[in-house]
Amino acid sequence: MAIIDRIKFDGMRNNNEWLVYRYPGEQFTTGSQLIVGEGQVAVFVRGGQALDYFTAGTYTLSTSNIPLLHHIINLPFGGKTPFTAEVYYINKTSKLEINWGTVDPIQLIDPKYHIKLRIRAFGQFGMKVDDYRVLLTELIGSMPPYEAVNYKKMLNYFKGILVMKTKSLIAQTIINNKVSALEISASIDEISKFCKDEISSEFERFGLKVVNFYIQSINFPDEDFAEINKILSEKASFDIIGDQRYVTKRSFDTMETAAGNEGGVAGTMVGTGVGLGVGFGVGGAVAGIASNMTTAVPQQARNKCSKCGKENADGVLFCGECGNRIAPMTIKCAKCGEEVPENSKFCVFCGASMIEKLICKNCGAENETGTKFCRECGTKMEA
Structure with missing residues (x-):
C-alpha cells in the first residue's frame, strides 16, 4: 500500500449529515500534511485506542504533534519515518433537526373520562459529539472500513430507548398526575424536559450529548375523541338542567x-x-x-x-x-x-349509581362492573 503524504477529508464538504468518517488509508509518514476543516476533528487511532487529535487547521505531522502515537510506535526523531495508523474525521457541529415519533400508540385509560385512548406523539431533538474518544471506542468495532456513519444510522441505535422513555413518561404524566389526554398539551414543555433528562444518560454512554428535545404534538384518533365528546355533551346537559x-x-x-x-x-x-x-x-x-x-x-x-x-x-x-x-x-x-x-x-x-362497583385489590380504586383492567393502575380485575 502506498504511503500517503496528504490527509484531507472533503468528500462530504457540503453534507452535514455525516457523523464519523474513516479515512481510506493507514500508511503515513512524518512530514505528511494533515488538513482539518471547520467543525471537524481528526483523530489518530492505533490498536483500537484513540490517541492524538487535531481541530480545524493545517498541520505537518511530526513526533512533536503526535506524542501519544510517537510513544506507542517509538518513532525516531528527524527524517520522514513511515508509520501505520487509522485516521477518523468526526463532525463536531450540532445536528438539531432529527425527527422522532412513536410507531405504536400508547394505550391507556383516560383518568378523567375513563375511556381507553390510543395516544401518539412526535417531535424533534438535537445532538452533537461530546466525547470523541468514547464515541470512537464504541463505534470502531462496528464501523465498516472506509465508510461514514451518518446521523440517521446513529439514530437507529437509539430509536428504541428514545421512544420507550418518551412513551413511559407521557403515560406516567397522564396516570400518576391524573391529567386528561385533552389537557396534556399544557404539560408538553415539562414532559419534554423530563424526556431530555432521561434519554441524555443513554446518549452519554456513546460520547454524545442531547442538545435539545421537543415534543411537538400528543394526539389520539378522532374515534377516541368522539367518545369523549359524547361524555362532554351529556355532562353539559347534566349541568344545565x-x-x-x-x-x-x-x-x-x-x-x-x-x-x-x-x-x-x-x-x-x-x-x-x-x-x-x-x-x-x-x-x-x-x-x-x-x-x-x-x-x-x-x-x-x-x-x-x-x-x-x-x-x-x-x-x-x-x-x-x-x-x-x-x-x-x-x-x-x-x-x-x-x-x-x-x-x-x-x-x-x-x-x-346503583351498579355495584369493582374494587381493585392493587390500588383500591372503584371500577364499573365488567371492567377488565383497573382504570387507575391497569391491574387485571378479578371476576
Whole structure:
C-alpha cells in the first residue's frame, strides 16, 4: 500500500449529515500534511485506542504533534519515518433537526373520562459529539472500513430507548398526575424536559450529548375523541338542567328505547306485560319518576293488578284477588337510604349509581362492573 503524504477529508464538504468518517488509508509518514476543516476533528487511532487529535487547521505531522502515537510506535526523531495508523474525521457541529415519533400508540385509560385512548406523539431533538474518544471506542468495532456513519444510522441505535422513555413518561404524566389526554398539551414543555433528562444518560454512554428535545404534538384518533365528546355533551346537559331532571330524562329515554324495540326481548316483555317487575327494571324506577311529574298518575291505575285487572288500595303490595305482586321489589340506595326499584341503574331520589362497583385489590380504586383492567393502575380485575 502506498504511503500517503496528504490527509484531507472533503468528500462530504457540503453534507452535514455525516457523523464519523474513516479515512481510506493507514500508511503515513512524518512530514505528511494533515488538513482539518471547520467543525471537524481528526483523530489518530492505533490498536483500537484513540490517541492524538487535531481541530480545524493545517498541520505537518511530526513526533512533536503526535506524542501519544510517537510513544506507542517509538518513532525516531528527524527524517520522514513511515508509520501505520487509522485516521477518523468526526463532525463536531450540532445536528438539531432529527425527527422522532412513536410507531405504536400508547394505550391507556383516560383518568378523567375513563375511556381507553390510543395516544401518539412526535417531535424533534438535537445532538452533537461530546466525547470523541468514547464515541470512537464504541463505534470502531462496528464501523465498516472506509465508510461514514451518518446521523440517521446513529439514530437507529437509539430509536428504541428514545421512544420507550418518551412513551413511559407521557403515560406516567397522564396516570400518576391524573391529567386528561385533552389537557396534556399544557404539560408538553415539562414532559419534554423530563424526556431530555432521561434519554441524555443513554446518549452519554456513546460520547454524545442531547442538545435539545421537543415534543411537538400528543394526539389520539378522532374515534377516541368522539367518545369523549359524547361524555362532554351529556355532562353539559347534566349541568344545565340539574341533577334530578337529568336522571328523570335519562330514565324516560331508556324506557322509550326499550318500548320501541318491539323485536327485542325487553320490548316484547314490556309490551305483553309479562312480569311487571321486569318492566320496572327496563324503564328504570317508574314510581320515583311519576312522583316528580307535574301531573300525577291516578293511584287506581298504578295499583291495578296486571294479572287479573283488580284495582287495589294505595300501599298494597299484593293483589287481593289473585295474590299477584303489584309493587316492584326494592333495594336501598347506599347514598341516600331511599328504597329504589330492584333493577334500577340510578337512584331516583339522589341520582347515585346503583351498579355495584369493582374494587381493585392493587390500588383500591372503584371500577364499573365488567371492567377488565383497573382504570387507575391497569391491574387485571378479578371476576
